[in-house]
Amino acid sequence: MAAPEKPPATLAELIRRRSSAGRPKEPPSPSATKPPVADRLGQFGLLFAEPEVEAVAEEDEPEALPEREDERVPERRLWSVAELVSALRFRVEREYADVWVEGEVSNCRPAPSGHLYFTLKDGDAQLPVVLFRREAALLKFKPTDGLSVLARGRVSVFESRGQLQLIANSLEPRGAGALQLAFEQLKAKLRAEGLFDEDRKRPLPPFPRTVGVITSTQGAVLRDIATVVRRRHARLNLLVFAATVQGPTCAPDVMRGLRYFNDAPEAHRVDVILIARGGGSAEDLSGFNDEALARAIASSDIPVVSAIGHETDFTIADFVADLRAPTPSAAAEIVTAAQHRIEERVQSLEARLFRAVRFQQMHARQRFLRVSAEGTFARLRDSINRRHQRVDSARFRLEALSQRLLQARAAQLRQVSERLQRQDVHRRVLLATAQQQHLQQRLERTAAGLVVHSRQRLERAGARLYALSPTAILERGYALVYREDGSLLRDASSTAEGETITARVAHGAVRAIVSGNTRNP
Template identity: 65%
Template sequence: MTERRIWSVRSLVTNVRQQIEMTYTDLWVEGEISNCRPAPSGHIYFTLKDGEAQLPVVLFRRQAGLLRFRPADGLSVLVRGRISVYESRGQLQLIAETMEPRGAGALQLAFEQLKARLLAEGLFDASRKRQLPSFPKCVGIVTSLSGAVIRDIVTVVRRRHARLNLLVYPATMQGGSSPESVAAGIRWFNKNASLVDVIVVARGGGSMEDLAGFNDEALARTIAASGLPVVSAIGHETDFTIADFVADLRAATPSAAAELITSAQHRIEERVVALSARVQRAGRFHLMHARQRYARLSAEAVLNRLRDAVNRRDQRLDELRLRLEAAAQRRLRVPIQRLNSISDRLRRQDISIRIAATDHRLQAVAVRLQRAAVQTVASRHTRLEMTSARLDALSPLAVLSRGYALVYLQGGAADGTLLRSSADAAVGQTIRARLAQGTLEAEISQTHMEDAHIMETSKS
């Protein structure tokens, strides 16, 4: 009989682990992720399942940091690693070294996952993006000094705005160190914010692998936290990166970025050139007319007048030049926020048509109101005249004007009583007669039914 060997649990599990690790040292396993649990330590634990079978997997922190996508439940992946046994549980597990998604590429999947996460956080919202300064004095550029990008930007700026200063931060624009190098440039410009007014991150075109550094989460958050406006000019017009979505403005190419930051100054210079050309044309036109008018005069008189005209034109040109310079200076001193506000309001609504329609309606209402007022006044005046005529016809004063009078008793209890019969008055009693003009007071000396003798005593 062979001697019975008794194993301790730890010894047996350790022996099994060593045998398995020597046998399954490097293999690829395909399956679907489930029960994914990222740990605070940075390790990622999940289960790889396929049909009815499943295998625990551990991805340690160092290998997890090299992944370009974030593992999630339901994702089909291909894992490379080695088989081992977790002795504390006696559990078979796969220690992963690298992992890639099945179907979509790792870079594209990482791009979509990061884009969705930052979008949910609001880093792409238009409300947080700032307007670029219309007239920057100095532009900070984060790019490589060895590429053609910086030469293209300098060429465009010198052609459109030669007085604009450029301050370049040399950065690595490709490779694993690219995100941190670009982020360091952005942080440096923010630390020295008094030197520049806007930051441009510029790089030429390339494949998705070449531009992968600009899909970095840390770089995206650095751009979002920048106190200075950031323009993203990465790749060609069809290339999109996470940095493009987070930046305050995306330019299709580095040359387009240079045109955007010099657009306001370029428009003013074009306007000044156009006005100067108009002034010169006007001067030549007036000079031609002056020559025609003075053609019949003596040469000396023509020369003197021509000299005076030229001097006046020169003076006028100087005045217009000064006015143009003053206008340009005023435009430059206008606050940027007011310019942006007016531009937005003008773009949202054209009020010239509404003003014209309102003015037309106002004029029509004014005409109608004036016509109605004239008609109303005329009607009321006619009614007033008719009423006045009727009142005059019914007025007692009209009867008095024909020679009649009203006689009132005066004094005593009957004071103010209208006298209608001589029998109502007594001799010696005072009466008051109201005439068309003035009144008379008299004392009765005799009464008679047919005739009454009245002695006048006073008149008023």
């Protein structure tokens, strides 16, 4: 007769059996010598062990012994994190070894190794999925965000993160997802209304003074924009409107920012509005696919620049905005492009001007070094001689002019005398005589005045020339002191005792030996 089925062994009993295996015992009963059931799960089998069914003969079952008091106290089992996660993974993989899951692809990321990672989601939950390289190579289509698919595989646990995931074996498309379908429908509607037309979009001002930025103040986007603006156009003002850029409040917050900048007073008036956000999945950027937000951007009186996500991300706001930038940093560069080009041009011209000034300065220094004292006196003598020559030429011209004038007057006198002699009219003779005397007096006065004026000019010019003459300076008691090598001495401290110097005075020169020097303070 078969023995009745025993209840499942408790965790404490199994641990006690293992710990007592190495201690000496009394001769075991026949039932105790039964070989133990193989533990396929190791330590984790203690948690998920199946009930044991022992079929032994009734006569082989030993008499039940009374349990000791300490055996009734359950012992506490301590698990490490790795052990617990591994046990859960084994249990989950055994229970869900072949499942079919339908959902929408999101955040699809192909890895360089060939593996494919994405997330399956619906309205209430999401599940990470991994498609390894071997299975991914067999796909006949390329999974993209927003695509509805049917995935088959086994559920597992990624131990490094403690994250539940689906290891897919196959993938079948089920049509476009809800978010992608809504995006395409809204895009087609707004395009039909003309909100995407290039003719409607306005150019950006080349030199904006203030830029209104609608973004979150918690992320790195605002710091990136400020860094680019500070480097390229430090005098550009940034007016920030803090807004939520993800979730259900994203579109209302951005629309409030647009209304604020459009209705702002003159003190807060901006020239350009910049809507910025960092990269993310399609669900993270879905707030910018709102129809009301698109119409608010289109109706803005101020040009709007859209800088949402990365270069490969597109939203409805990008198509409606006056300009789309691939990244927030690129948007800051576009806004400051004209100013940056002008600054680069100014810096280039400044460098060219500096080089030209240095070149001219070098040539002037070289010309100055070639000038000597003897050459200076020679040029002064030549200048004085040229001025004397011009004075002599003016005197000759004056004398010739006076002579010609006197000859002309004498010729006129002869003509008048001849006419008078021919007419022989006494009254006319008297009048002509008086007129001739009057004209002769005027001529004499004019000639005398011209001579006096020319002489005065000559004397003044001679006085100025004499004042400029180095010899005149020497006549006043000054002297020019030369070294033995002929160079002009300008600083007394540059002489040494016993050095021979030559002092040139108005009449001759004096040689002397230096016995000491004193420099004026």
